[in-house]
Amino acid sequence: MQRIHRRDRVRFPLLLPVLLILAACGGGGDGVPVPPPPDLSGVWAGTWQGSDPVAGRVSGTFEAVLAQGDRSVSGTATLLGDVDCMDGVVAGGVDADSVVSGTYDRSPCVLNTWTLTAIDIEANIASGTWGQPAAGASGSMTGRRIAVPGGPRVRFAHPPSGVTGTIVTLAGTGFGAPPADNAVTFGLPTATVLSAGPTTLVARVPDGAGLAPVAVTAPSGVALSPRAFDPAPRSPGMVAAGSIETGLQGAQGIAFGPGGTKAYLATPGFGGTPGAVAVLDTVRRKLVVVPPAPLPAPAAPTALVASPDGKRVYVAAGAAGVLVLDAALGSVIDRIDAPAGGTLYDNPQGIALSPDGRRLYVTDNREGGVLSIVDLSSRAIVTVPMGAAEVPLGVAVHPDGTRLFVAVADAALSGGDTVRMLDALGGQTILTLPAGRRPTGLAITPNGAWLHATNQLDGTVDVFDANTGSAQGSFAPGLGPTGIAASPDGTRVLIALKDDFTVSAWLVGGGESARVQLGSAPPVGIAIAPDGRVAYVASPAREEALAIGDLQTLTVSKSGTGIGTVTSSPTGIDCGIACIASFDRDTVVTLHAVPASGSVFGGWTPDGNADCSDGVVTMSSAVSCTAIFNALEPPSAAIAAPGCFIATAAWGSPMADEVATLRRFRDEVLLRSDAGRAFVRAYYRLSPPIADFIRERAPLRAAVRVALWPVVKAVAHPLEALGLGMLMLAAPLLVRRRTRGSV
Incomplete structure (x- = not known):
C-alpha cells in the first residue's frame, strides 16, 4: 500500500473543506457553459409600479404560483393595489436568447404582458417590466421566490x-404540527412559537425584529411571507388631517385593508338613499370608484372587515345578511345567510375575522339577537343565542385566535350589560364580565394583554385582562364613547x-394623551x-371620511434591465419588499x-413634480420616485444560473441559510481560481444525478448535512476556523516534542 508522505498528510486536511464546498456548490462564474433556462417553479411575490393614462401613478403587490416546463412557464397570479381585476392566469416562455416573457390574462380586464429583464435564481430574485398595450399602461416589477414546490408556504402574516x-398569526400550508418543528424568524431574531398546526402558526414578535419577510423553517423546507413585516409601527399623530369625500351620509363602520393603502366605509343609507360601501384610496385621498355603487336592497351596511390576504371585504348588511365584496372595486361577489343586524343601535364593530382569516363573527344587533360564527370554507354556521332583552354589539377576536369577546347590551337598561368571553370555535361562554351601560365597541392590544370596552351610555371605557378576564378599572373619556381602536404599537387606544x-387618545394603562x-x-x-x-373616522353626519394624523406617502419604483434595492433614512422603504x-x-x-x-445604478427619475434627482425628498406632499438599475450584460446574459445542487438537496431548499453561505463562498472565493472554474464545468455534467x-x-x-456542517461554519466564521485549524496542525508537533522530551 502506498504511504502518504508527511507533507501530504498536512495538505490533505486543508484540501478536504475546499473539495466539500466544490462538491456542494457549483455554477456561475466566468467561462461556465450556458445553463438550461432558469427554473421559476414555486411561489413568487413582490411589488409592481407604473403609470396609467387614466389612473396616473399606480402601484401594488403581486403573488404568483408558477410551474416550469422545458421552455415554458405557467400558473396563476394575484395583483393587489391599484387594480381592477385581481386574479388571472400566467403564461410565458423562454426565447432563443433566454429572455423570459409572457402574458397575464385577467379577463374581463385588459390583458397584461410581462418580461423578466434580470433573474438571479440562486438569490431567488427577479425584476422586469409589464405593460397593457390596449390601455397604454406600463411599469416595472421586482420580486423574490418565497416558496418552492413541496415545501411550506406562507400566505400572509397578520397583523x-x-x-x-x-402576537402574529401566519397562515399557509406545510407547517409542522408541534411548535418545536417550526422556526419563525423576523429578520434575524427567532420568535417564540405559541401554537402550531399544518396550516397555522402563532408566534410572538421577538426583540430586534427587522423590516423583512417573516421566514418559516418547517420539516419540509423554508418559506417567506409575501410581504415584509414592519416591526416599527406607531400611533397616529392627534391632528385633523383633511378628509376623503364620499358623497354618502349615515356612515357607521370603517376598516383598513392589510396594505394600508385602501380603506372601506359602510353606510346603511340615509334619507331614502340605499346602503353602500365606499372604497377609499388613502394614498391619493380619493374614492377608488366614483360614485360608490349602491348595494341591492335590503342591504343596510353598518360594519365591515377586510380579509388578511387583502382580497375580500365582509359587510354586516342588516336584513341582507353578510355581503362578500371584491376588495379591489367593492363589487358584491357573494352573500352569507347570517343575521347581521340593521337596527338603530350603533354597531360599527359588529363583525370580525379570526386572525387566520378562516372564521367570520357577526352580531345581530337587535333584542334577542345572535352571534353567528361562520366557517368560510364550508359555510357552516354556529349560532350563539342571547337573552330576550340582550343586544349583541361589538365583537373582537383575541390575537392568538383561541377566544373572542362580545359586547352585550341590556335593552331594559336594568344593569345587565356584559362583555362575554367565548370559545372562538364553538362559541361556548368562558366568562361573563360585568360592564357599564350599553357596551358597544371592543379593542384588544396587539400583544393580547388588554381588552377595552366602550360604554356608550355611561361615557366610560372598561379595561379587562384579555387573558383572565379580570377587571382592571375604567376611565371616562367623554360623552358617547362608541367606536374604539388599539394602535399597532400597543401604546394607545383611540376612542370615537x-x-x-x-376623538380621544388614551395611553394603555395611563391617562388621556390628546384629543x-x-x-x-x-x-x-x-x-x-x-x-x-x-x-380614519366614520361620521353619519358627514359625507366624508375624516383623517387623523398628518402623514404623506412615499412610493418608490424601479426600472431598467438590472436588479437593485432601495432603502430609506428614516426607515420605512426597503424596496424590493416594501416600496410604499x-x-x-x-x-x-x-x-x-x-x-x-x-447591475449598476443609473440614477433617479422623478414622477410628477417630485425632486428625486439626488435621492433626497421632502415629504410636503405625496412623493413618487423611480430608481434606475441597469444590467452590465444583455438580459439573456443577466440571467444567473442555478447551482448548489447537492447542498440544496441536502437542506431541502435553495433558500436555506446554509446554502446561501456556500453560494457566497463559491462566488467570492472559489470561482476566482482556474481550478475552481475547471471544476464547475465538470460539476454541471456530474452533480444533478448525484443531487x-x-x-x-x-x-x-x-x-x-453532517459532512457539510463544519464547512458551513468555517465559511461563516473564517477567523475562528483558521485558529482552530492552526491548533489542529500544531497539536501533532507539540505531542511529538513532548514524546521526545520524555524519552
Missing part, C-alpha cells in the same frame, strides 16, 4: 406590523366620542392603518440605491 411582544364630536375636535361631525366608527400612522411608506409631513427622507451583483440520488433518501441527506 402585518407590530412591535416586540405582538359620538356625543362630544371628538381632536371634529366640529359638527359626531364620530361613530374608527380604524387605524396597519402602520399606525393615520386613522408613510412619513410625517415635511420629513426629509434620503433614499439609498444599491445595485445587485451584475437527485441524495434528495430521495432522508438518511443520506442527513449524512451530507
Whole structure:
C-alpha cells in the first residue's frame, strides 16, 4: 500500500473543506457553459409600479404560483393595489436568447404582458417590466421566490406590523404540527412559537425584529411571507388631517385593508338613499370608484372587515345578511345567510375575522339577537343565542385566535350589560364580565394583554385582562364613547366620542394623551392603518371620511434591465419588499440605491413634480420616485444560473441559510481560481444525478448535512476556523516534542 508522505498528510486536511464546498456548490462564474433556462417553479411575490393614462401613478403587490416546463412557464397570479381585476392566469416562455416573457390574462380586464429583464435564481430574485398595450399602461416589477414546490408556504402574516411582544398569526400550508418543528424568524431574531398546526402558526414578535419577510423553517423546507413585516409601527399623530369625500351620509363602520393603502366605509343609507360601501384610496385621498355603487336592497351596511390576504371585504348588511365584496372595486361577489343586524343601535364593530382569516363573527344587533360564527370554507354556521332583552354589539377576536369577546347590551337598561368571553370555535361562554351601560365597541392590544370596552351610555371605557378576564378599572373619556381602536404599537387606544364630536387618545394603562375636535361631525366608527400612522373616522353626519394624523406617502419604483434595492433614512422603504411608506409631513427622507451583483445604478427619475434627482425628498406632499438599475450584460446574459445542487438537496431548499453561505463562498472565493472554474464545468455534467440520488433518501441527506456542517461554519466564521485549524496542525508537533522530551 502506498504511504502518504508527511507533507501530504498536512495538505490533505486543508484540501478536504475546499473539495466539500466544490462538491456542494457549483455554477456561475466566468467561462461556465450556458445553463438550461432558469427554473421559476414555486411561489413568487413582490411589488409592481407604473403609470396609467387614466389612473396616473399606480402601484401594488403581486403573488404568483408558477410551474416550469422545458421552455415554458405557467400558473396563476394575484395583483393587489391599484387594480381592477385581481386574479388571472400566467403564461410565458423562454426565447432563443433566454429572455423570459409572457402574458397575464385577467379577463374581463385588459390583458397584461410581462418580461423578466434580470433573474438571479440562486438569490431567488427577479425584476422586469409589464405593460397593457390596449390601455397604454406600463411599469416595472421586482420580486423574490418565497416558496418552492413541496415545501411550506406562507400566505400572509397578520397583523402585518407590530412591535416586540405582538402576537402574529401566519397562515399557509406545510407547517409542522408541534411548535418545536417550526422556526419563525423576523429578520434575524427567532420568535417564540405559541401554537402550531399544518396550516397555522402563532408566534410572538421577538426583540430586534427587522423590516423583512417573516421566514418559516418547517420539516419540509423554508418559506417567506409575501410581504415584509414592519416591526416599527406607531400611533397616529392627534391632528385633523383633511378628509376623503364620499358623497354618502349615515356612515357607521370603517376598516383598513392589510396594505394600508385602501380603506372601506359602510353606510346603511340615509334619507331614502340605499346602503353602500365606499372604497377609499388613502394614498391619493380619493374614492377608488366614483360614485360608490349602491348595494341591492335590503342591504343596510353598518360594519365591515377586510380579509388578511387583502382580497375580500365582509359587510354586516342588516336584513341582507353578510355581503362578500371584491376588495379591489367593492363589487358584491357573494352573500352569507347570517343575521347581521340593521337596527338603530350603533354597531360599527359588529363583525370580525379570526386572525387566520378562516372564521367570520357577526352580531345581530337587535333584542334577542345572535352571534353567528361562520366557517368560510364550508359555510357552516354556529349560532350563539342571547337573552330576550340582550343586544349583541361589538365583537373582537383575541390575537392568538383561541377566544373572542362580545359586547352585550341590556335593552331594559336594568344593569345587565356584559362583555362575554367565548370559545372562538364553538362559541361556548368562558366568562361573563360585568360592564357599564350599553357596551358597544371592543379593542384588544396587539400583544393580547388588554381588552377595552366602550360604554356608550355611561361615557366610560372598561379595561379587562384579555387573558383572565379580570377587571382592571375604567376611565371616562367623554360623552358617547362608541367606536374604539388599539394602535399597532400597543401604546394607545383611540376612542370615537359620538356625543362630544371628538376623538380621544388614551395611553394603555395611563391617562388621556390628546384629543381632536371634529366640529359638527359626531364620530361613530374608527380604524387605524396597519402602520399606525393615520386613522380614519366614520361620521353619519358627514359625507366624508375624516383623517387623523398628518402623514404623506412615499412610493418608490424601479426600472431598467438590472436588479437593485432601495432603502430609506428614516426607515420605512426597503424596496424590493416594501416600496410604499408613510412619513410625517415635511420629513426629509434620503433614499439609498444599491445595485445587485451584475447591475449598476443609473440614477433617479422623478414622477410628477417630485425632486428625486439626488435621492433626497421632502415629504410636503405625496412623493413618487423611480430608481434606475441597469444590467452590465444583455438580459439573456443577466440571467444567473442555478447551482448548489447537492447542498440544496441536502437542506431541502435553495433558500436555506446554509446554502446561501456556500453560494457566497463559491462566488467570492472559489470561482476566482482556474481550478475552481475547471471544476464547475465538470460539476454541471456530474452533480444533478448525484443531487437527485441524495434528495430521495432522508438518511443520506442527513449524512451530507453532517459532512457539510463544519464547512458551513468555517465559511461563516473564517477567523475562528483558521485558529482552530492552526491548533489542529500544531497539536501533532507539540505531542511529538513532548514524546521526545520524555524519552
